[in-house]
Amino acid sequence: MKRCLLTMVLLFSYQILSAQDRKLTLNLNNQSIHSFFKEIENKCGYTFVYSNEVISDSMTVSLNVVRMPVAQVLANILPEKKLAYRMVSDRLIAIGSKKQSEGENISQSKTSFNGVIVDQTGKGIPFASVSLFESSTLVTGTISTEIGNYQLSHSFEKQHAYRLKVSSIGYEVLELNFIYPDTTALKRVVMTEDRQTLKAVSVISEKPLVERRTDRFIVNVEGSFLEVGNNGLEVLQKSPGIWVSGDGSIKIKGNQSVMVMINNVVQRMSEGDLAEYLRTLRSEDIAKIEIISSPPSEFEAAGSGGIIHIVLKKTRKDGLVGLMSSQYRQQENRPAWSSGISLNYKLKSLYLSGNISGGKEESDYIASTKINYPNEDFYASNTDRYNNNGRLMYRVSAAYDLGRNQSLSFQSVQNESKMNQYFDTYISFQGGQPLTGQARSEWFRKPSLHSSTLNYLLKTDSLGSELKMIADYVYSTRTELNNFSSVYSFTPKNSTYRNNTPNKTNLYSLQTDYTKVFGEALSFKTGLKFVATKRDNEVLNENLIEGTWQINPKLSNRFIYNEKLSMAYASLEKTWGKLSAKVGLRAEYTDMEGNSLTENSKFNRDYLGLFPSLFVNQKLNEKNGSALYLSYSRRLQRPGFADLNPYRLQFDDYLTQLGNPALTPEYMHKLEVGTVFWKGFSADIYYALTLDKIAQLANPVGNVIEYQTRNFSNSKEYGFSFNAPLKIFKWWTTNTSLAGYNLSYNLTNYRISQTTFYARSYHVFTLKNFLDLDAGLDYRSPFVRANTKIAYQLYTDFGASKKLLNKSLTIRFYVADLLNTAREKDFTEFGDTRIDFYQKRPTRNFSLSVSYNFSSGKKFNAKKIEQSNDEEKRRIGN
Known part of the structure; x- marks a missing residue:
């Protein structure tokens, strides 16, 4: 049994490592970081998940690489944007803010707390974007797991006001204000379906004819x-x-x-x-x-x-x-x-x-x-x-x-017609x-x-x-x-x-x-x-x-x-x-x-x-x-x-x-x-x-x-x-x-x-x-x-x-x-x-x-x- 589990772990690890070894050939000149992620998705088969609170439209990327591993490309580009990535699976990459800037005192004590993000039926929402704000400043962020769990770590100050912002496609954006250390409301975050989502998508995602x-x-x-x-x-x-x-x-x-x-x-x-x-x-x-x-x-x-x-x-x-x-x-x-x-x-x-x-037609x-x-x-x-x-x-x-x-998959199709002409x-x-x-x-x-x-x-x-x-x-x-x-x-x-x-x-x-x-x-x-x-x-x-x-x-x-x-x-x-x-x-x-x-x-x-x-x-x-x-x-x-x-x-x-x-x-x-x-x-x-x-x-x-x-x-x-x-x-x-x-x-x-x-x-x-x-x-x-x-x-x-x-x-x-x-x-x-x-x-x-x-x-x-x-x-x- 142990040997079987070890084999499965090794196979999974190999999939993750081999996924990161996918080679990328790309030439971009001052393009938006959104375009950068899109190119990697098209060329290498990945899917990126991230929050618009973390990724701003002003971020641009310039690079010229030939058959460079994707992991190396991300390691070169993301730190200068104060970003980090996590391989959620062999095809899914989560992008979040970097936990520490290079000049920050790493010895400063941090506190972590856990929570879960669910829909109105109680089912966990995977890959929801979680952002922590102090006043109007983004201080850290993360992505929920496949079953909706999340964890945040930060150097919190007692009796200080913070704001948690949670977003996911298909749901209304949820903002929760709290005063540390009272994080009770963050243990179970319930999101409501956004009934305007289809309307928004139809307006934004226009395709050429x-x-x-x-x-x-x-x-x-x-x-x-x-x-x-x-x-x-x-x-x-x-x-x-x-x-x-x-x-x-x-x-x-x-x-x-x-x-x-x-x-x-x-x-x-x-x-x-x-x-x-x-x-x-x-x-x-x-x-x-x-x-x-x-x-x-x-x-x-x-x-x-x-x-x-x-x-x-x-x-x-x-x-x-x-x-x-x-x-x-x-x-x-x-x-x-x-x-x-x-x-x-x-x-x-x-x-x-x-x-x-069905239909019926009469004509002369x-x-x-x-x-x-x-x-x-x-x-x-x-x-x-x-x-x-x-x-x-x-x-x-x-x-x-x-x-x-x-x-x-199984499919059954039936066509019936009745055509009378005089x-x-x-x-x-x-x-x-x-x-x-x-x-x-x-x-x-x-x-x-x-x-x-x-x-x-x-x-x-x-x-x-x-x-x-x-x-x-x-x-x-x-x-x-x-x-x-x-x-x-x-x-x-x-x-x-x-x-x-x-x-x-x-x-x-x-x-x-x-x-x-x-x-x-x-x-x-x-x-x-x-x-x-x-x-x-x-x-x-x-x-x-x-x-x-x-x-x-x-x-x-x-x-x-x-x-x-x-x-x-x-x-x-x-x-x-x-x-x-x-x-x-x-x-x-x-x-x-x-x-x-x-x-x-x-x-x-x-x-x-x-x-x-x-x-x-x-x-x-x-x-x-x-x-x-x-x-x-x-x-x-x-x-x-x-x-x-x-x-x-x-x-x-x-x-x-x-x-x-x-x-x-x-x-x-x-x-x-x-x-x-x-x-x-x-x-x-x-x-x-x-x-x-x-x-x-x-x-x-x-x-x-x-x-x-x-x-x-x-x-x-x-x-x-x-x-x-x-x-x-x-x-x-x-x-x-x-x-x-x-x-x-x-x-x-x-x-x-x-x-x-x-x-x-x-x-x-x-x-x-x-x-x-x-x-x-x-x-x-x-x-x-x-x-x-x-x-x-x-x-x-x-x-x-x-x-x-x-x-x-x-x-x-x-x-x-x-x-x-x-x-x-x-x-x-x-x-x-x-x-x-x-x-x-x-x-x-x-x-x-x-x-x-x-x-x-x-x-x-x-x-x-x-x-x-x-x-x-x-x-x-x-």
């Missing part, structure tokens, strides 16, 4: 004009560097497909469904958006256009923290609403959190289609569409700290057999997705090294029914049929990642991942013949798809002063099998891909954050599970969609060079080459237009982007983004090219103690997608918000597309056939939203649970 990192940039939604009264899709539409089309397709740069993640969970939906879901998210729940145009090797190689990661807010309060919000939106003559609640609770080492949100669309055929036939249709959609999402999670360096189409056809008619289509969809995640984390040292293991299971179902009937002046053309297209997906994944940090300038990451997916798709087409539904075997199909992915990666990141570089390599082996039960045919495919990545960042001026950066990555985009199904799905008499089991992944090489300069302004240029490009082709076959996803020879893209955040006046801030790119497709013997420009400018006006106003303008010139050209888009927005009840309650009024200029207009030319399409959604709408924050308890960091099956769930398509 956009921050640039080595391999990504971050849009800080929390605390910005984006935070109040928007839904998730509107936040993306207004975020610098993200471009959202009217149909809900989301791009980072140019026209490559992106992966959208929410708290490390990829949203496995089609573009249209994803847009509808994002509208139910509340901007009040969003902390930031990470935009990763060239993901490093630790991310899966899928997602040729990069990753958009929406990070939801994490509570920092012990006890109960919550947010409630609701929004009503008027879309022309149809209503829409959404509401939700988020709760977090902590009890000792157990963290619990959950949220639930109008659309028209015109088709000119090579033989001079002409088709025209006008469609009235009514939508009645509802969504419900809940998430529950639990995390438990197994010890100081270990934690275990189409009434009026048709006119001029040709060999002229006709007029009317078609009715009813489309009912119920997608459901459940995921469960188990996460284990082990911190192997104090530098940031860690081992992470993640296990995931996803179960997805989707029922889909389309009823169609048409009546024409030429009665043999009449038809009545229905399509049932259910699918079911099971997905299992296991992932392990290890990170080793070698001091402040070198880190290594490596990991393995395995994913197994089984997808069951069915298309059941039935015709109504003499009052009886009869199966059409030519348009019915059942297809089972199995896929196994085995992945490994390694990356190395190194810093040399202001220069940093990160290099990585990822290998992914794919083994897949498709089985068409209807056609009794199978196909097998396996392939190995290597995906290198490189990031270089050169800091120019650390004070203003200016830097140059370069990145290269190779990525791929796998076909969606449904696209590989060899089906033929007839939507109406003139529109059909085909599957394509011959689809292969597309591979993209992307090179990007950029700079961050004056006051956060940034600019970059890029070039992307995509081989075997996956895109949907509109192909006329007779009088029917067939849409099919195919592999094209290649696409080439080059472009630029520029972002300018600017504070014109104290009450007027603006963010302006400009971007442009040229995209060209080679579609076998057909080539299409287009240069596109984006411009976005948002302005925020803060009328102190009255209102916050914001206004925006968003313009995109025409662009191309495969063999379709899409017309320009123009949006104008306006909003006003008011905070009440100590900023806990927010009321916001918002007008989207104020001038009602947004619409979808495109044309497709292929094989001497031209298709013109126009659609108008109720883009001009008026909304009123209310949100309320409530909390009680001390601060804590809520656990975030990661998932390992992000890319696979995206391909599910629900």
Whole structure:
């Protein structure tokens, strides 16, 4: 037993000593001591605790050291400031005043007394700052221990007046006057929670709207004009560097497909469904958006256009923290609403959190289609569409700290949707057999997705090294029914049929990642991942013949798809002063099998891909954050599970969609060079080459237009982007983004090219103690997608918000597309056939939203649970 205790003591002592031996390279010239501590925290992984009564703003530090132990640096700097430090743990350093000045008589007698600092529940408050004043002069100070105990030593004079000042983040500052030797009131000091803390933090801790990192940039939604009264899709539409089309397709740069993640969970939906879901998210729940145009090797190689990661807010309060919000939106003559609640609770080492949100929307669309055929036939249709959609999402999670360096987490997420659309189409056809008619289509969809995640984390040292293991299971179902009937002046053309297209997906994944940090300038990451997916798709087409539904075997199909992915990666990141570089390599082996039960045919495919990545960042001026950066990555985009199904799905008499089991992944090489300069302004240029490009082709076959996803020879893209955040006046801030790119497709013997420009400018006006106003303008010139050209888009927005009840309650009024200029207009030319399409959604709408924050308890960091099956769930398509 003694040997075991001795070993533990030696190990603990070694951790403390090795922590103090961390090397620091730093060059500061007359910088504040706060900046000095911050640099050590960033470079060496320490956390400093100290009182503002001890550390004054006038203290400055100048030094130039290269790989000097932190303990030696502190020993050199602190004594001249009459400060001392104490290693509370291997990561925590407490700073206090020096007990004796050098000229003080050390033989003078001192008296010590002990006490404890607790909250209103009697729980000890760790690392509270304790300062002793004689008159207005600070004479000594200390920091409470992890359980709230403290000890003060001083040469007290009897019947002399003193003042004890105690402060801790999240509590009201407490001052106690006493006359020595009566210290009874100091034995047990009870502090009261500061209910204005969150208000103070929100005012003081302002972040820039956009921050640039080595391999990504971050849009800080929390605390910005984006935070109040928007839904998730509107936040993306207004975020610098993200471009959202009217149909809900989301791009980072140019026209490559992106992966959208929410708290490390990829949203496995089609573009249209994803847009509808994002509208139910509340901007009040969003902390930031990470935009990763060239993901490093630790991310899966899928997602040729990069990753958009929406990070939801994490509570920092012990006890109960919550947010409630609701929004009503008027879309022309149809209503829409959404509401939700988020709760977090902590009890000792157990963290619990959950949220639930839902929404319902009604809207009307109008659309028209015109088709000119090579033989001079002409088709025209006008469609009235009514939508009645509802969504419900809940998430529950639990995390438990197994010890100081270990934690275990579990998360369960459920998405349920019900989307009903009704189409009434009026048709006119001029040709060999002229006709007029009317078609009715009813489309009912119920997608459901459940995921469960188990996460284990082990911190192997104090530098940031860690081992992470993640296990995931996803179960997805989707029922889909389309009823169609048409009546024409030429009665043999009449038809009545229905399509049932259910699918079911099971997905299992296991992932392990290890990170080793070698001091402040070198880190290594490596990991393995395995994913197994089984997808069951069915298309059941039935015709109504003499009052009886009869199966059409030519348009019915059942297809089972199995896929196994085995992945490994390694990356190395190194810093040399202001220069940093990160290099990585990822290998992914794919083994897949498709089985068409209807056609009794199978196909097998396996392939190995290597995906290198490189990031270089050169800091120019650390004070203003200016830097140059370069990145290269190779990525791929796998076909969606449904696209590989060899089906033929007839939507109406003139529109059909085909599957394509011959689809292969597309591979993209992307090179990007950029700079961050004056006051956060940034600019970059890029070039992307995509081989075997996956895109949907509109192909006329007779009088029917067939849409099919195919592999094209290649696409080439080059472009630029520029972002300018600017504070014109104290009450007027603006963010302006400009971007442009040229995209060209080679579609076998057909080539299409287009240069596109984006411009976005948002302005925020803060009328102190009255209102916050914001206004925006968003313009995109025409662009191309495969063999379709899409017309320009123009949006104008306006909003006003008011905070009440100590900023806990927010009321916001918002007008989207104020001038009602947004619409979808495109044309497709292929094989001497031209298709013109126009659609108008109720883009001009008026909304009123209310949100309320409530909390009680001390601060804590809520656990975030990661998932390992992000890319696979995206391909599910629900």
